[in-house]
Amino acid sequence: MAVDDEIGSGNAEANETAWSVARLNDEIAATLESAADRFPTYVVGEVSDATAKGYGTFFTLRDVDGDETIQCIIWSSYRDRIEGDITEGEEVIVRANVDFYTDGGRTQLNVKNYWPVGNSERSQQLEALRAELADEGLFADDRKQPVPSFPSNIGIVTSLTGSAREDFREAAWGRAPGVTLTFFGATVQGTNAVPSLVGAIRQADQDPDID
The missing domain is CATH 2.40.50.140 (Nucleic acid-binding proteins)
Incomplete structure (x- = not known):
């Protein structure tokens, strides 16, 4: 049998046995429902x-x-x-x-x-981060700035790996296609998360272009 014939035979078999999505x-x-007692x-x-x-x-x-x-x-x-x-x-x-x-x-x-x-490790890290930022006065009312009704440049502190950035882009540009998103990279998990997040927030806070 020629190679082309084998390929054609395989395609025919696939067409007959393939399931729709x-x-x-x-x-x-149906399988999950029938095996519900196993979960x-x-x-x-x-x-x-x-x-x-x-x-x-x-x-x-x-x-x-x-x-x-x-x-x-x-x-x-x-x-x-x-x-x-x-x-x-x-x-x-x-x-x-x-x-x-x-x-x-x-x-x-x-x-x-x-x-x-x-108290999980992540919960403890978040509490430590909140405490450190509160000690610096970053949550004080006199430090809060009015948010423009239509911000032109939004600063986002997040991990620069994974899907987080794309999720932010999709959400923001779906509502405001012209808005600029500036990302400040930080480690968001593990023992280095707190100092990394604090540093990124400080960097974002000092950027004059961020609304």
């Missing part, structure tokens, strides 16, 4: 990227020992019955169901309740 996602959803009801992790909206709170739950993450949501019907707010950097245990959304191929935890489990 819709079928694949439906099969994944834990409780999951522990650290909170990041928490965003509250009228209908619920979205956040990312990060593995306490690694970089693995999963997206979470607390619908307002549950959120309003939970004491306290979800806190950035806090280590928590969540009680949740695993949901798979076939339209976007996304897995998400549907959180019913959560409990803090103590």
Whole structure:
């Protein structure tokens, strides 16, 4: 058999056996649903990227020992019955169901309740950063400057690696295509996070072009 014939045969077989994206996602959803009892009801992790909206709170739950993450949501019907707010950097245990959304191929935890489990390393770093900045008077009312209704240059302190910059660009330019974004790089995790963030904030604060 010629090479071209083998390729053609392979293509024909692939055409006959290939699944559509819709079928694949439906099969994944059905498999997860049938194996629901294999998944834990409780999951522990650290909170990041928490965003509250009228209908619920979205956040990312990060593995306490690694970089693995999963997206979470607390619908307002549950959120309003939970004491306290979800806190950035806090280590928590969540009680949740695993949901798979076939339209976007996304897995998400549907959180019913959560409990803090103590001071995590990231939480301690954030508290240390807040304390240091407060000692410098950066949170004092007389240091606060009015924010223009239509800022032309926005300073952002974040990691220069990963997807953070693209996320900021997409969000900002989706609302204000002409705005300039100036990024100040910092380490956002680990023992060097606090001094790195403080240095980047100082740099941004001293930049006269930042609104």
